[in-house]
Amino acid sequence: MTDSSVFYRSRKPYPTAVRGEGVYLYGAGGRRWLDGSSGALVANIGHGRSAVAEAMARQAHELPFVHGSQFTSDVLEEYAARLTAFLRLPGFRFWAVSGGSEANESAIKLARQFHVERGEPERYKVITRVPSYHGASLGALAASGMGARRAMYAPLMNEAAWPKMPKPDPRLSGEADAERLRAVLEEAGPETVAAFICEPVVGASDAALAPNPGYHARIAQICREYGVLFVADEVMSGMGRCGAPLAVRLYQEEAGGDLNPDIVVLGKGLAAGYAPLAGLAASPELYATVMEGSGAFQHGFTYAGHPVSVAAGLAVLEIVEREGLPGRARAQGGRLLAGLRDLQGRHHAVLEVRGHGLLLGVVLGDPTTGEACAAPGLAGRVAAAAWERGLITYPGTGAVDGVRGDHLLLGPPLSITDAETDELLAALDGALGAG
Numbered sequence: 170m171t172d173s174s175v176f177y178r179s180r181k182p183y184p185t186a187v188r189g190e191g192v193y194l195y196g197a198g199g200r201r202w203l204d205g206s207s208g209a210l211v212a213n214i215g216h217g218r219s220a221v222a223e224a225m226a227r228q229a230h231e232l233p234f235v236h237g238s239q240f241t242s243d244v245l246e247e248y249a250a251r252l253t254a255f256l257r258l259p260g261f262r263f264w265a266v267s268g269g270s271e272a273n274e275s276a277i278k279l280a281r282q283f284h285v286e287r288g289e290p291e292r293y294k295v296i297t298r299v300p301s302y303h304g305a306s307l308g309a310l311a312a313s314g315m316g317a318r319r320a321m322y323a324p325l326m327n328e329a330a331w332p333k334m335p336k337p338d339p340r341l342s343g344e345a346d347a348e349r350l351r352a353v354l355e356e357a358g359p360e361t362v363a364a365f366i367c368e369p370v371v372g373a374s375d376a377a378l379a380p381n382p383g384y385h386a387r388i389a390q391i392c393r394e395y396g397v398l399f400v401a402d403e404v405m406s407g408m409g410r411c412g413a414p415l416a417v418r419l420y421q422e423e424a425g426g427d428l429n430p431d432i433v434v435l436g437k438g439l440a441a442g443y444a445p446l447a448g449l450a451a452s453p454e455l456y457a458t459v460m461e462g463s464g465a466f467q468h469g470f471t472y473a474g475h476p477v478s479v480a481a482g483l484a485v486l487e488i489v490e491r492e493g494l495p496g497r498a499r500a501q502g503g504r505l506l507a508g509l510r511d512l513q514g515r516h517h518a519v520l521e522v523r524g525h526g527l528l529l530g531v532v533l534g535d536p537t538t539g540e541a542c543a544a545p546g547l548a549g550r551v552a553a554a555a556w557e558r559g560l561i562t563y564p565g566t567g568a569v570d571g572v573r574g575d576h577l578l579l580g581p582p583l584s585i586t587d588a589e590t591d592e593l594l595a596a597l598d599g600a601l602g603a604g
């Protein structure tokens with residue numbers, strides 16, 4: 170569109186979307202796509218739910234905006250109480266922002282401030298994993314173990330502040346896998362480490378990779394031992410997408426009850442795309458330390474706790490609870506995973522399928538060697554073939570070494586039906602066959 174004034178994300182041509190309904194998006198010419206990735210794993214309740222639109226309109230009429238340094242609002246108070254109850258995080262405090270990157274920036278700063286307030290100002294490093302994705306803003310990007318997205322901005326980052334731990338290894342027991350954190354802590358100097366951040370089920374950087382049971386409980390234990398905060402980035406995996414309110418508790422029987430990270434970071438499915446909304450839930454101890462210490466979180470955004478976004482979040486949460494969407498994610502996820510296993514049997518470019526609930530990954534590679542392709546591109550080609558067949562997927566590269574490794578992330582709205590799941594699988598079958 171040469172006559173456009175829009176700064177597009179890339180030079181490819183973009184179709185114009187005009188309407189969304191359920192799992193479908195409609196283009197200007199009447200074309201229809203099945204949203205097999207909920208955008209970027211966002212549209213958890215499906216498109217076009219008028220109850221959410223009406224709640225937002227009511228809020229915009231009544232109280233569209235207040236600044237977080239001056240007011241709270243009824244809608245924010247109610248939402249924080251209902252959200253922390255849904256997540257079973259009693260006593261936790263919810264800090265609302267506009268996107269996952271802002272939420273991770275907030276988590277990093279809160280972890281740092283907590284240690285300063287406690288009289289341990291030497292703690293500032295944040296250990297993260299490779300690969301991982303925590304956001305696009307510079308702090309969240311520095312935390313991210315994603316070579317390709319990071320490389321250009323590396324001169325702006327202090328690498329020493331972000332020690333990296335290897336990704337989960339499914340060949341190890343969850344406990345042995347988690348124990349590898351000790352070596353990273355010792356190398357970094359445990360007395361200098363403020364926090365460890367991970368995605369309980371990895372999203373965009375490594376297609377739904379998850380550790381074995383016992384991993385997160387042991388991580389939480391090691392973090393406690395070293396006085397390091399455990400931050401679970403559930404921006405993608407949380408809010409029911411993996412079949413439970415929080416993915417970090419997927420194996421909570423093994424953990425012997427509720428496993429509470431010190432900070433849980435949320436986004437995407439919170440308002441399911443109806444409004445920009447993300448945030449963090451901080452443990453009672455963290456909140457008390459800041460409030461009884463200097464008395465204020467040294468951080469803030471103009472749109473933090475925006476009433477219209479929060480009203481969208483509240484209406485979405487009501488739907489998630491009323492329709493039992495975490496349970497639906499488990500059921501439909503099982504159906505989709507079984508269908509993907511069937512595709513794996515017929516398409517040798519599918520090396521692995523995995524995931525939890527409706528956060529599923531399809532690892533692609535060279536059908537003759539069964540290894541990652543020498544050059545990336547396969548995921549993009551399969552995603553393009555799926556797009557032509559009316560299916561939206563979320564392709565990614567670089568999980569093996571930052572460059573090699575192709576995958577697709579699949580994550581339709583949690584409200585998807587059996588027939589729509591079968592339609593998704595048929596389109597993907599065709600796309601894999603076209604490659």
Ligand SMILES: Cc1ncc(COP(=O)(O)O)c(C=O)c1O
Nearest residue numbers: 268269270302303304372404405
């Ligand atoms: C796990 C995780 N954290 C953080 C982010 C960043 O969120 P946002 O794009 O809303 O800033 C993402 C986005 O994909 C994500 O998947």
